[in-house]
Amino acid sequence: MSDELIHYIDTPHPVTGVTNSKFGIWLFLATEVMLFGGLFSAYILLRTGDPNWPHGGDILNIPLATINTMILITSSVTMVMAWASLMMKKIGNYRLYMAATILLAIGFLVVKSFEYAAKFEHHYYPSTNNFFGIYFTMTGLHGLHVLGGVFVNLYLLIRVGKEYRQNAKKFTGRVEAAGLYWHFVDLVWIFLFPAIYLL
Amino acid sequence: MDQEHMEDMLKHVKIYVLVFVALAVLTLVTVWASYLHVSKPMHISIALFIAFVKGGLVAAFFMHLISEKKSIHGFLIFTVLFFLVLLLLTLFTDVSMLRSGMGIPNASPLMQHAPAAAGHGGH
Numbered sequence: 001m002s003d004e005l006i007h008y009i010d011t012p013h014p015v016t017g018v019t020n021s022k023f024g025i026w027l028f029l030a031t032e033v034m035l036f037g038g039l040f041s042a043y044i045l046l047r048t049g050d051p052n053w054p055h056g057g058d059i060l061n062i063p064l065a066t067i068n069t070m071i072l073i074t075s076s077v078t079m080v081m082a083w084a085s086l087m088m089k090k091i092g093n094y095r096l097y098m099a100a101t102i103l104l105a106i107g108f109l110v111v112k113s114f115e116y117a118a119k120f121e122h123h124y125y126p127s128t129n130n131f132f133g134i135y136f137t138m139t140g141l142h143g144l145h146v147l148g149g150v151f152v153n154l155y156l157l158i159r160v161g162k163e164y165r166q167n168a169k170k171f172t173g174r175v176e177a178a179g180l181y182w183h184f185v186d187l188v189w190i191f192l193f194p195a196i197y198l199l
Numbered sequence: 200m201d202q203e204h205m206e207d208m209l210k211h212v213k214i215y216v217l218v219f220v221a222l223a224v225l226t227l228v229t230v231w232a233s234y235l236h237v238s239k240p241m242h243i244s245i246a247l248f249i250a251f252v253k254g255g256l257v258a259a260f261f262m263h264l265i266s267e268k269k270s271i272h273g274f275l276i277f278t279v280l281f282f283l284v285l286l287l288l289t290l291f292t293d294v295s296m297l298r299s300g301m302g303i304p305n306a307s308p309l310m311q312h313a314p315a316a317a318g319h320g321g322h
Contacts, residue, residue, distance in 0.1 A: 017268035030278040077219040194246040198233035
C-alpha cells in the first residue's frame with residue numbers, strides 16, 4: 001500500500017493548475033457524465049426502435065415536473081449564493097442559503113414521490129414497459145443523486161462553525177466542490193425533463 | 200477581505216441572479232415550445248437547443264467554467280467527445296438501425312445484406 005496520498009493543497013497544483021479537490025470533483029463529474037450518458041443513449045436506442053413510444057405528456061404530469069424543474073434551478077442558485085456568501089465571509093448568509101438549498105432539494109424529492117405514488121396507484125411499475133423502465137430508472141437514479149446531495153449539504157451546513165474556524169479556505173473549497181456536484185445534478189435534470197416529459 | 204474582492208464577488212452575485220432569471224424563462228419556453236405543431240425532428244432540435252443553452256449557462260456561470268483553467272476545459276471536452284464516440288458507435292453499428300437507414304426519411308439502407316433480426320438486440 002503506497003504512502004502517496006493526494007493531499008489537500010491550498011494553492012493551485014503546478015501540473016493541473018487547480019487545487020486537488022477541484023480537480024478531483026471534476027474527475028468524478030466526468031464519471032457521472034458516463035453514467036447518465038449511458039442511460040441517455042439507452043433511452044435513445046430504445047425509443048428509436050419503438051414506433052409506439054408514448055408521448056411523455058400523455059402519461060406524465062408536465063405542470064408538476066415544470067414546478068420541480070423550477071425548484072431545482074432555484075436550489076442551484078441558492079447553492080452558488082451559499083458559496084459566494086462564504087467567499088465574502090458572511091457565515092450567517094451562508095447558513096441561510098445552504099438551508100434553502102437543502103429544503104428545496106427535499107421539496108423536489110417530495111414532488112417526485114407524489115409523481116411515483118400516482119404511477120404506482122395505476123399499477124405502472126418499472127417492469128410495465130420500456131417507457132416506464134426508462135422513466136423510473138433515469139428519474140430514480142437522478143433522485144438518488146439529489147438525496148445524496150442533501151446529505152452532503154446537511155453535513156456542510158452543520159459543520160460550518162467548527163470547520164470554517166479551523167481552515168476557512170479548505171472549508172470554502174469543500175462547499176465549492178459540493179456546489180459543482182449540485183449544479184451537475186441540476187444539469188442532468190435540465191436534459192432529463194425535456195427528453196422524457198416533453199418530447 | 201479587501202474591498203476589491205468584495206466588489207468582485209458582488210459582481211458575481213449579480214450575474215448569478217441574471218442567470219437564474221434566464222434559466223426560469225428558458226424553462227417556460229421549453230414547455231411552451233413542446234406544444235408547437237412542428238415535425239418530430241424539429242421538436243427534438245428545439246428541445247435540445249434550449250437544453251444546451253440552459254446547461255451552458257449553468258456550466259459557465261454556476262460551475263465557474265467560464266473562468267476556469269484550461270486543464271479542466273481540456274479534460275471535459277475530452278469526456279464529451281469520448282461519450283459521443285461511445286454513443287455513435289452503438290447507434291451506427293446497430294443492425295436494425297443500419298437496415299432502416301438510421302431513421303432518416305428517404306435514406307437507403309446501409310447494410311443491404313444484414314441478416315433479418317426481430318428488432319433491436321434480437322439474437
